[in-house]
Amino acid sequence: MTAQNLGEVPSGCRRRLIDHYGPAAEGWLRAAPRLLAEAAERWHLSLKEYHDAGHSSAVALATTVDGTPVILKAWFEPLRYRHEIAALTVWAGGPTVDVIEAADDLSVAALALVGGRPGGAGPIGRERQMVAAAIQGLHSLGRLRPRPDVPSLAHFRQEVVVPRIRQRLHGLDLGSWKTLVEEACEELPALREDPNRMTVLHADLYRENVIFDRGGHPRLIDPHPLVGDAAFDWAFWTVYYDLEHEVADRLATAARISRVPVPEISPWCRALALDGFLYYWEIDDPALPKIAKVLSSFMASDPEAGR
Incomplete structure (x- = not known):
């Protein structure tokens, strides 16, 4: 299958990453849509839309072949990607997010969607x-x-x-x-x-x-x-x-x-x-x-x- 390229990352994502990492993020931001599309194609996912959140990554909503929604996340820093995936692996099954797929060469991972929508549901008390x-x-x-x-x-x-x-x-x-x-x-x-x-x-x-x-x-x-x-x-x-x-x-x-x-x-x-x-x-x-x-x-x- 050929994955959809979502085009340029949202302006909010661009602003936050440049604020955080400086001008060095510019080239990566141009490449991020291709990285997400390549990961989606590799894992047989269909890209849907960006989720404009976070200060170190570009995030998109995608679906599996059976229609299950997942989060696709591309990190600017390969080292931060490796650290985050390593920690999430240690915490697997705990009160965090499950890693479904990970591509070390792209610094992209597919993560379980929490709460039925990007950003999750709301707290119910306490x-x-x-x-x-x-x-x-x-x-x-x-x-x-x-x-x-x-x-x-x-x-x-x-x-x-x-x-x-x-x-x-x-x-x-x-x-x-x-x-x-x-x-x-x-x-x-x-x-x-x-x-x-x-x-x-x-x-x-x-x-x-x-x-x-x-x-x-x-x-x-x-x-x-x-x-x-x-x-x-x-x-x-x-x-x-x-x-x-x-x-x-x-x-x-x-x-x-x-x-x-x-x-x-x-x-x-x-x-x-x-x-x-x-x-x-x-x-x-x-x-x-x-x-x-x-x-x-x-x-x-x-x-x-x-x-």
Whole structure:
């Protein structure tokens, strides 16, 4: 069969990838329709339309020969493709998305469609508790199965996060925020990982990366996987899942579900909030006041009080 070429990727996809990767993405964006068409032909799929979402890939809806809808995803970065597929393979059967086909030469995969439509269905209630249970489920699978070939949290922290925090600290005019930021930076060398909590981390737990099936059960998609202390994922979810809203409630739920004490999650929350604050300041992001409030609350909090 000859697959349909969907033509140019949507303007939103183009804008997001160029914002994220810079001009280097231009050539790949021109090639993406051909990559999707080649994968569809290889797997006997019929391409239907683009789904304009994500910051690292081009996504399309397709159907199998029996009419079953699937998601076809093409990654700009081959390394990110390999890491994501490796993590999804470890989590197979868990609260994530199933990999149906994968083409290493194209950096394209066919994934199961969740919730009957791109973007999934909606939650039906108890969202915070349900998502926390899904995170715990992924972590349990990550401990039970062989570790995938993905970066370590230690490497990511030491070689990526801390250097960019320090670079921005010295390069930005933070005005009255400088003292608080310097205080937060003083904690970075003290971050420690518990070897008993090592697992495969999702490491990108924004709300947009949690979708729901028809039963209202969450599926965690689009990971940026690492291997490290589960406390990192709980902190990321606490800080960024719904920025500024219900942060204390998520932290309490994270500690209850994971049995990781609040004082051991909070330092990662402060580090992640600090990293985000400096990034949002640098790009003048509209969400800067929100992350500033989160950072301030964690710097003023008493970890023993559960805040």
